[in-house]
Amino acid sequence: MQSNYASSGQQPQEWSVGFCDCFSDMKTCCTACWCPCITFGQIAEIADKGSTSCGASGALYTLIMFITGCPMLYSCFYRNKLRKQYNLVGGGCGDCFRHCCCETCALTQEYRELKNRGFDPSIGWHANVERNPGLAMAPVVEKGMSK
Known part of the structure; x- marks a missing residue:
């Protein structure tokens, strides 16, 4: 896990809400349970x-669900993407494991994380x-090789 964050020089942050805290936001939890395609x-x-x-x-997401029965194979990549964007604790295997164990809790946690960061998904x-308007700022480019 350390190697993912070595280039940024920052320690990963904890998620703002716990994985099993989905019941504190029943609206999002119910939507993620009954219509996960919307939350995703x-x-x-x-x-x-x-x-x-x-x-x-x-x-x-819905197409993958009907074809494979495993939409979490797709949604876990977005958890990974969010985790990297916000330098959150976790790893690729853990991301997929969380989505496979409880898709509803994973989606609810991600949705609430975005809300806690000022977004209304x-x-x-x-x-x-x-x-x-500050949300649309260009991403920070890491220094790399130069001429």
């Missing part, structure tokens, strides 16, 4: 900074940027 689509749109829509991500990326 909202998370994916924010994680992708609007490059994919909630509808497209949710539809792909239910309104989408572009509405969040309109509300808070």
Whole structure:
């Protein structure tokens, strides 16, 4: 796990909510349980900074669910993406394990993490940027090789 964060020089942060704290937000928990494609689509749109829509991500999630029966194979990659974007504790195997054990808890935790970071996943990326223009800042580029 340390090697993932060595390049940033920062220690990973804890998630702002626990994995099993999904029942403290019953609305999100119920949506993630009964319509996980909606919760996933909202998370994916924010994680992708609007490059994919909630509808497209949710539809792909649903398609994967009907074809393979294992949509968590797709959603665990977005957990990994969020974890790296916000330098959160965890690892790739743990991300997939959490989604395989309890997809509802994993999606609820990710949704609430975004809310605690100032996003409202239910309104989408572009509405969040309109509300808070600072969200659309260019990403930090790490120093690499130069001429």
